[in-house]
Amino acid sequence: MDKEEALQFYKNYNEKCQAYELALKTMFFDMSTIAPVNGNDYCIQMMSLLSGELYDYMINPDHIDKLQQLHHMDLGEIINKDIQLSLKEVNKTALLPKDFYIKMQQTYTKGEVVWRQAKNANNYAMFKDCLKEIVAIKKQSYQYYGVKKTLYDDMLDDYETGMSIEKYDHFFNAIKNRLVPFVKKVMNEGIFIDDTPLHQNFEITKQEKVTELLKDYLHFQKENCYLGTTEHPFTTDFSLHDVRITTKYLENSLISSLFSIIHEYGHALYHLNMDESLAGLKVASSMTCGMHESQSRFLENYIGKRKSFWICLYPQIQKIFPKQLKDLSLDQFVQMINVSQPSLIRTEADELTYPLHILIRYELEKDMINGDVDFDHLDQLWADKYEQYLGIRPADAKSGILQDIHWSGGDFGYFPTYALGSAFAAQFFQEMNKDVDVDDVLAHHHFDVINDWLKEHIHRYGALYNANEMMQKVTHQDFDVNIYIDYLIEKYSCLYHIKESKE
Ligand SMILES: [Zn+2]
Structure with a gap:
């Protein structure tokens, strides 16, 4: 040929x-x-x-x-x-x-x-x-x-090219050594943040009006992106000009749907911002799980949970829900959307405790695939780990080992990418801050500046590079888990009035 x-x-x-x-x-x-x-x-x-x-x-x-x-x-x-x-x-x-x-x-x-x-x-x-x-x-x-290496090594590499047990051990050991004690400290020494005002009754028809405000704020590309509702929110890409995302409205939560939309839109932008030269090719839709999740978590946590993100939006939301929100200041609202509390269900976990849920699954998977595990008592092993790392114990299988669908479909090696993606995002965020005054642009309704940065540095390349290569390209350094942990400890020390001590 x-x-x-x-x-x-x-x-x-x-x-x-x-x-x-x-x-x-x-x-x-x-x-x-x-x-x-x-x-x-x-x-x-x-x-x-x-x-x-x-x-x-x-x-x-x-x-x-x-x-x-x-x-x-x-x-x-x-x-x-x-x-x-x-x-x-x-x-x-x-x-x-x-x-x-x-x-x-x-x-x-x-x-x-x-x-x-x-x-x-x-x-x-x-x-x-x-x-x-x-x-x-x-x-x-x-x-x-x-x-090629060991069974579990190969599975990890399939979900995130270039990853291995050695690298994930390093990653999760850092989380275990630094975040597990910090989470305990927040629980024992932190102030109490009551977020019940965000769980009053919020009529869904009015929440849909809030969605319109959010879409406007995000410069939502409505000619290229569809937003619908499903039981479990997700994103699917048909082409660079047709991405579908979904959300789910809960009557007793103001923020559940909002953060689903922000998260899924983070996934969507990865496709919508890609270079035209990749259209119709495999590179346009083969980004690794960790890289994809880095973009959704970037928007959800690093951008969407900042006070500056809500400066324009919150007063308008208060007008839609005057009864529920009139006495709730912007500062209180921002504190509440960032509340942290050890919980049993991964998908409902907050930004700080989330990686501990993944740590538990990683340790169990590694034993299931490479080691020897007692399947008869795996549910108890699961519960023991929750007690050890999060200080709480699931009372039943539904809120314990049976909560996630992944293992039932043979997806071993997938979970770790969720935590990894969050950590990649921290490093990308640090880099963005060198070029962009993030709080200033967010406070002035200029989400387009954030979008342009992501497009220029990450999205346009699609799957041309793996995560290591992207990290080098964007930040000129290797991936470093401590950037993520430092970010979490600094953010939550401030939020929970924890005196910083060098641990
Ligand atoms: Zn996601």
């Missing part, structure tokens, strides 16, 4: 894959938002037919052979990277015997069903054997891929 033929082949190949994926994403989004529940079964059946076709197309030996040839040609930085990403995915799929692949998918599908039943019944014993099977088949799949 000469260069021109190679480029033509890749264009056709990639377009066909993207077409299938767009169809699958559209069906999934439709099912998650407006489709009547009784239509789900038929829709899932058709989706599995389409995924099967995509699978066959991708693992066609002729296509793999051509991709491998292309891999060694100079087709430009972007296309070369794209082919590298395609090959990584294809190789993974092709290395599994078809029978095994089907069995694995069935185990995960069954896993989710059993997990849901066990969670509803609040009974870990119902899920235990299934979890064992899931772990066993997950391990077996990595034997087919060929274990």
